[in-house]
Amino acid sequence: MREITDRMDSGVRKLVEAKEAINVLQVDLVKKEDELIVANQMAEEVLSKVLKETQAAEGVKNKVELQKQRCEKIVASISADRKVAEAQLEAARPALLEAEEALNTIKPADISTVRKLAKPPNLIMRIMDCVNILFYHRLETVRPDPEKESIMTSWKESIRYMSQPNFLANLLDFPKYILTEEMMDLLEHYMSAPDYNIASAKKTCGNVAGLLSWTTAMVKFFWVNTVIVPLQDNLTKAGQRLNRAMKELQTAESILAEKTAILKRVQADFDDAMMKKQKLQDEADLCRRRMTTANMLIEGLAGEMVRWSEQSITYKQLIVMLTGDAIGLAAFLTYAGGFNQIFRQNLAVATQKALKNHGVPHSAHLDVVNLLANATTQNEWNVQGLPLDELSLQNAVIATSRLRYPLLVDPQGQGKKWLSNLYASKFLVSRGWQQFCFLHSGT
8 A cells, every 4th residue: 555655656746847847848948949049040140141152252253254265265266376377387388398308409519510600591590689689688780681581680699699608508597587578579570480490490500400499488488477477476466365364364263262262161150050050949849849748748647646646645544544444354354254234334333433442543434345355356256156235245355355264154055156156266176064075084
């Protein structure tokens, strides 16, 4: 009984603790909600910074993309112009190589032989005039040649120039980029002659014909170069524009890197703020769930709490009165077995009076049957054949609670039927008065 009382008190105590825990949770929830409001405000502020920095970074990023496109266009233009220039130079290269090879066939002895001629062929003199024009050498006054269908040559100047020891070397190292359109106009008068070709030169001049190939190659190079020079100028200007654009691109990329770093830091702050906010939200939700669960538990056990409290008080009172009740039960079990219902009631009244006179606490109305046999046991007895009247139940209590075997006066056989069913599982053996084994205890 004391164990039951302790369980009741423990249940009531836990419910009280649950109520106190709910109050603590309510205070904690209010605090969490206040912190959650602050966290929301901080997250919104950081989000505003993130959006601002993102817009700034996007602006710089767009600028960088435009600058990259501009640089790519310049690079494409440079590449196209370079291809055209290289193609033009490649077209002129065979003639230049041919001229150099032709010059390599000329030996100083060949030049010396030509220089010593008293009356060299007119074509050789015209070729040397073309060489003089290309080297900016002085020429005699231009006038028609009455003997030839061409102009008078400046052979004396040519002889003087051919006498120089580095004549052939100067031809090989000729600075082709000093050629002018005025030179081309002067050379046109010479090169337009029908015999100014390599076949005629070889026939007339022998190995010195290489000079003619060289002069025509220089003219061809000039006209090719007139196309290449603008392209090269464009390449130079485009290169300068590209350098400026690349510097601007580097500056923009540097700014973009700074903006990206700032955005990364702000994004990290935002992620941290959102994580803290989510943590507070989770804690608040958990607190609400705990409060809801605790409230449901307390509300569901509110009636039990009242019942447990009342039962605890009742059991405590029973514990106090247990001594007197035990005396009453002992008196009933000891003396009431052989008497009828009226005597049993008188015995109970006399027992309570004696307890009262001696100051022993006891119950006002001692319920012998319910104290010694619970409702389940009583129902089982009824199933086994025991009537449920008060006298029969008292007899069953006396029969099952005493240590000595009871003597049943059972004219109707109800007690025998009940006992047979009660002890059927214990292999009860029935014997009569006249049976030999019953009269002889040794059997």
